[in-house]
Amino acid sequence: MRVLHLTDPHLFADRKGSLRGAVTYDTLQAVLAHYRASGFAADLVALTGDIVQDDSAGAYAHCRDLLAALGLPVFCVPGNHDTPQLMRDVLPNPPFTYCDSLEQGNWLVVGIDTRVEGRAGGRIAESELRRMEETIAASRAEHVMICLHHPPVTMRSKWLDSVGLDNGDEFLARAAASGRVRTAICGHVHQDYDAVHEGVRVLATPSTCRQFLPRADEFAVDDRPPAYRRIELGPDGSVDAELIWVAGA
């Protein structure tokens, strides 16, 4: 299964809306144009949250229009900037799904909600952890990919770790206990991260708009360009991932 991982587009109802100098509609468009021209043919789009920046239905409508044009299922989980009710109202089903699960070949994909109302940091509710475990237990797929907004690891960045995932260790321990979770893909940190924890490859993909400076103690933006990740999930459980920076976007 081939996955196009997009995250943190931070769209506005106003197409000219910008986040720290990046016109987020334009940078998402540029990322999608790069994907289309790349020859990488995804089976699925994974969109790991912070879809909008201005709490508007109009911004979700832009997301819907831009991504529906790909003709692929779009597997969504919410980020701290999202409004779940608006997400469910505006993103029609199909091709969009919200914190769902799907099986293809030997792989199961599960979307987990890490959002806590009114907070930038995240926490996975016990009910979500249990849903993850039950969904895995009920599946015959040998390999699992989890999609979630907040990475379940520290980033060695004081300010980002202060808005991290409260129970990342518990998530990783319970994911690893299944023996089948190969990877967890995330957003939120607007930077590249790729490391194995408890046998689970944790991948954070930079945003389709502005990036944050890695390992910064105080909030700081990075001058790296918009990005996306191509992920290939092999029938043997292998996870091939390639990060693509879209220069000039």
Ligand SMILES: [Fe+2]
């Ligand atoms: Fe974000």
